[in-house]
Amino acid sequence: MVADESPADVGAVLETGPEKTTEGKIVAATRKAVGRNHSLERAATGGRGKFRLLVTAAAGERACAILDRLVIGVEAKGWSIANAEKGLAIVADGETVGFMIEEQLDRAPHVITAAEIRAKADYDKQCALADRGIGYRPWREPAIPDYDYAPNGELTLKFDHDYDAGGTRRTFSDGKRQRLDDLVPSMIESLERWSLAVKAKREERAQWKRNAEEQERRRRDHERQVRIEGYRITFLQRQIERQREIDGLSRLIERWERAKNRTLGSASCSSSLAPIAIGSMQSSNRRLLRRASAHSSSWTTISTSTIPRSWTKDRLGVDRLSPL
Numbered sequence: 001m002v003a004d005e006s007p008a009d010v011g012a013v014l015e016t017g018p019e020k021t022t023e024g025k026i027v028a029a030t031r032k033a034v035g036r037n038h039s040l041e042r043a044a045t046g047g048r049g050k051f052r053l054l055v056t057a058a059a060g061e062r063a064c065a066i067l068d069r070l071v072i073g074v075e076a077k078g079w080s081i082a083n084a085e086k087g088l089a090i091v092a093d094g095e096t097v098g099f100m101i102e103e104q105l106d107r108a109p110h111v112i113t114a115a116e117i118r119a120k121a122d123y124d125k126q127c128a129l130a131d132r133g134i135g136y137r138p139w140r141e142p143a144i145p146d147y148d149y150a151p152n153g154e155l156t157l158k159f160d161h162d163y164d165a166g167g168t169r170r171t172f173s174d175g176k177r178q179r180l181d182d183l184v185p186s187m188i189e190s191l192e193r194w195s196l197a198v199k200a201k202r203e204e205r206a207q208w209k210r211n212a213e214e215q216e217r218r219r220r221d222h223e224r225q226v227r228i229e230g231y232r233i234t235f236l237q238r239q240i241e242r243q244r245e246i247d248g249l250s251r252l253i254e255r256w257e258r259a260k261n262r263t264l265g266s267a268s269c270s271s272s273l274a275p276i277a278i279g280s281m282q283s284s285n286r287r288l289l290r291r292a293s294a295h296s297s298s299w300t301t302i303s304t305s306t307i308p309r310s311w312t313k314d315r316l317g318v319d320r321l322s323p324l
Helices: 007-014 023-035 057-076 114-131 180-265 274-300
Strands: 043-045 052-055 080-083 088-092 095-097 099-109 147-159 171-173 311-313 319-321
Touching: 023 043, 023 052, 023 057, 052 057, 057 080, 057 088, 057 099, 057 147, 057 180, 088 180, 095 180, 147 180, 171 180
Parallel strands: 052 099
Antiparallel strands: 043 052, 080 088, 088 095, 099 147, 147 171, 311 319
């Protein structure tokens, strides 16, 4: 594992020059692509195996020299260069950071050209004919810019925007008192802060997600517990109601017994009808006893932890537990 270098140490390593590192090979494809641009306009370079540049041929060699120094600083920190979606990027402490070097533009008042004068004259002529009913009015007036923009040779390096990096510096430019070539140690230092900020933000999001999942789990557990307690209370209330119904059946049987005894002891009951009345009462008593016994045994064997799903009524009007 390579030890971290301070900005001062990185500056010292930069003095070793390209020949003592591998950055010459890394920047070679980019340098070759820049050399193919022979116009005075800026040309974009990028893609697999190349750094992202937007420079003219005149500023291209200096941009590649800055890339050489940047790769030296990256290697001194033990970081690496890897292919990303748009081109080569820096992998700083496991965090991939893309960047681009762009040549700045100077703005000057636009000087109208002869072609623009002719286009404007043709437009005015067609509009005049259209007003007289001859032909059609052109869709739009020829665009003549207010300013001209020309590359000025000054370079700017911009790291790709990342909200997780917070306020870490991401733009380094040529200025009156500084050159981009000399800002490589500051770039390395900024990349180090960048990677730390991104890691901290990622951990913060992961912790927030874990807390949210834990709160959701507790909420579901609480709702489930409340639902189960509700089922248990309903179940116990039903048991109490069944017990009351069974007690009512028992009292009804007692009344039948007393009525039977009174019937047997009544002197007005004829001897021929007595056996029939007694048999009918005994049969009714047996049926009531069987039903009361069935209800009592079925409810006493049910565990209080059972959660009822639905309730129905039997032919006696007594509720009975019926699972779905």
